[in-house]
Amino acid sequence: MLHTFSIIGLTAAAAAVGIIVHAIFKSTGMSRKNGFPNSPWNWPIIGQTLWFLQGPPKFYDMLASRGPTDAINSTSFGLDQLMMVSPEAMKWAGMKGPGSALRSLLPPRWDRVLGANSLMTTDNAHKHKRLRHAFGLSITKDVLGRCFPYIRQNAQTLINELAVETQNTNKPVEVYAASTRFAFNAIIFLIFGSRSKDVEVLQGSFETLFTTWLAGLGDYFVPEFMNGPFAKSMVARKEIVDILSGIMEERREGFAADDDTQEPDGLNNILFGNSGETLTDDEILDNILVLVFAGHDTSTATMCSSIHFWANVMSQEEKDLLNDEIERADGSNMAELLALPVLDAFLKEVLRMATPATGMFRKLNQDVEFLGHHVPAGTVLTLPFGTLMHNPDVFEDPHTFTIHRFLNKSAQDLKKHAYNYLPFGLGPHQCLGMNLARLEIKIFIFELLKSYAVVKSNMPSEFVGFPALIFKPKVKVFPVNEY
Ligand code: HEM
Known part of the structure; x- marks a missing residue:
């Protein structure tokens, strides 16, 4: 018995040494033949992961220390990568490079959590295009207009709970839980909003099923038989899929019976819309889950970071500008809300300073000539x-928060931001839900500042760099007329 364990132990140790030696050789630049400079912190295995986790400003300083270059070689999370630095390189990698249509490179287990038929996990460019077209129909202006009042009402309810909690505990409140709930609810209103029954079932299973399912994305290692977060996520996923399949079946039956309660919403547009596309049920289910995943953490993070910058960082002069604008506006009109210039500049600046999706990966599917260099197939491109x-050539004093950099600017001024200002990415994989994201976050900030005073506390915001960059603030929320 002991003998067997020693053999297993020795084999495991030898494998570990082999992996480390391999990683060292791969990551010290020996395998690089593309002529781009290496990152200064090209350490074995983790490379510059540490800088990455500390957030964009520090990471930019690291990039800048290489001097002018279009791209640099790096190692991060154990992967050799070519990181885009100049806007030209970013544009090429995102829009034109042969790898641009390929899937974003995700951890292997995500294929199973998200599903193999999703537009984030498929490596078939044609299928990706087809799925994007069909799922674009779930986020039309019409659908957004229909779910606007529900999202607004939900913001009012959740924000009021924050004020009640402040009053009851007389302590700073954690904004994260309300934001995450709000972001989830918004996606459910978008896709299922036409039937309150579906909305209720799905919103009611957030804590029990959806959070368990989403937690699987953070478990890269625990073997499935040990019943860790990944294994639990798979079980929750199956239950969610059963619920969604039931909803789809009922809607199809209703449609066949010409049930006139079939109002347009994301799901009805996908099931019955005239997109000329035929999606399999697996494709519909996997992509509904991808919308929930992609739109959940990112929007949550942006709302939390917005409140962090508002309470802890923003100047009084800028706060007055935003407060004045919100005081004068009504908020029940979607078009008016979306067009408020100070609110728009505020959100743009939050997304510049602390964009939740700090970067994405693509993989080249063939050898290419890239800005005078030869880059072999298989290279991972980092965007x-x-x-x-945080590039000072584009954004003056880039590590400082100010909404003025986006206020009263001409189209010409904003043009220089192309390929430098990319919170929603670019090219074939550009964020599909950005219109919902902008709408829901503006609603949340508007409703919060319209009726409440958000006051800085003596507790600093918690900073999290990965998987979504986020500042988690603790603030006090008072009804404005009582403050
Ligand atoms: C502030 C909030 C959000 C931010 C900052 C954000 C950012 C991003 C980024 C950077 C990407 C990758 C783009 C690329 O690879 O070039 C992405 C992809 C995506 N986002 Fe968002 N997102 C947000 C909210 C949402 C919402 C609310 C939804 C849906 C309801 C959504 C759905 C998606 C989907 C489906 C993709 C994958 C697109 C594809 O691979 O074709 N996102 N998002």
């Missing part, structure tokens, strides 16, 4: 969106 929004 560090968050980092490049």
